[in-house]
Amino acid sequence: MMKKLQKLGKALMLPVAALPICGILMGLGYAIAPGVMGVPGAATSGALYNIGFLLIKAGGALIDNMAWLFVIGVAVGLSDDRDGTSALAGLVSWLMMTNLLSTGVVTTLMPAIADDPVKTLAFDKIQNVFIAIIAGIIGSACYNRFKSAKLPDWLAFFSGKRCVAIVTGLVSIVVSVVLLFVWPIIFGALVSVGEAIIGMDGIGAGIYAFLNRLLIPTGLHHALNNVFWFDTIGLGDLSHYWAGDVTGQNGVTWSLGMYMSGFFPCMMFGVFGAALAMIKTAKNKKAAIGLVLSAAICAFICGVTEPFEFGFMFLCFPLYIVYAALYGIFTVITYYVGFRAGFCFSAGATDLVFSSFLPAANNTLMIIPLGIAAFVVFYLVFYFAITKFNLKTPGREDEEADFAEADKNATLANNDFTAIAAAVLEGLGGKENVASLDNCITRLRIEVKDGTQVNEKKIKEAGVAGVMRPSQTAIQVIIGTKVQFVADEMAKML
Secondary structure, rough: OOHHHHHHHHHHHHHHHOHHHHHHHHHHHHHOOHHOOOOOOOOOOOHHHHHHHHHHHHHHHHHOOOHHHHHHHHHHHOOOOOOHHHHHHHHHHHHHHHHOOOOOHHHHHHHHHOOOHHHHHHHOOOOOOHHHHHHHHHHHHHHHOOOOOOOOOHHHHOOHHHHHHHHHHHEEEEEEHHHHHHHHHHHHHHHHHHHHEEEHHHHHHHHHHHHHHHHHHHHHHHHHHOOOOEOOOOOOHHHHHHOOOOOOOOOOOOOOOOOOOOOHHHHHHHHHHHHHHHHHHHHHHHHHHHHHHHHHHHHHHOOHHHHHHOOOOOOOOHHHHHHHHHHHHHHHHHHHHHOOOOOOOOOHHHHHHHHHHOOOOHHHHHHHHHHHHHHHHHHHHHHHHHHOOOOOOOOOOOOHHHHHHHHHOOOOOOOOOHHHHHHHHHHOOOOHHHHEEEEEEOOOEEOOOOOOHHHHHHHHHOOEEEOOOOOEEEEEOOOOOHHHHHHHHHHOOO
């Protein structure tokens, strides 16, 4: 199971890499044009407003449609040969499920749901990352299984890859029917949990923050957010905060801002500490810096943490649980030290600055000691956990980081990538014997159908640096940093 999660995490690297710059653009946009998010007294017109608005919309183009990126990324990443047909299949599954499970369709099929606000809310939030990942998995699985399907002559036109989208659609209908009954039950249970912890003061806020982060991969955090941030059950921490209310007025019976404040030290400073720990412990530091540092900057400026979180949550889910727990702990601390801040978008520096002018803000400068503490604690906890338990974070995935170091001096006999690929393929027993082809940073990774047909001597004669056989059917051909060119040529031959 862990290996499959790590493979899913690797598939998510491509779409995740596109997100940090978008988050930074949105943060700069909100800083330039706070009027876009309704900050009282902020300008809502003029040149600066238009520039900020443009940046926000440019960043939001991907951030707001992140699920679409994940559908395609997962579908292609989990397919055997990275064929675009798998992306189409994933998109078919996503469109099918989100349409069948939309509120309008669901309430038509089951009118009673329209009278249940919690179930209605559940289907209002169906276009989330969890459904996107499911759609991507369905698309890739159907592609891998049916890409070579042979149908009777009268249906021959739909054989092979043309039948993948059709099968995907049928599977997606079945999955949608299952989710029709399962999704509102899970969503409703989480709403009930939220209602149960409302009266627990700081401890309840900490439990909420922990569950909020823990549920990010599933999209079910919306169930809790609607309990605490908005007026779903008469609470509305976010809506009352930005309306200019204070505790004791307009029905605010709790410490206003308590369900938002704890996110600020974690998102602004804690993520930076965790990112530094990942970079320090990475074997492939360039890969780690490229992903987590830009994601940490994104989190600091505007509180968009998904690029950082999705970068490691599936590679190492136990560490993600620890990460979520740290949010809970710091939320409890912020409650009792009296730090109060709110966000309209998310808990980044932009929202912190503008929310500090609202009546409910309190002890804003406490963000400095809280932030320093969050940075240190996140760094130490992540560094200890990664090194003690050899956890797989960016730059440490599987054995790839080790390969990069061990094979960094590997060279090919020549740069005729086509000839090398053809010779390696011959040594593998021909294309009929190859079940799958992949590559990491420096090696071809091949699964063969019959290991006895592999001729290692012939593969080495192709001019490669070496051959390894982790199992009877798994072959690793050491190429070096030019591995992608050989892999591309071999993929054409296959």
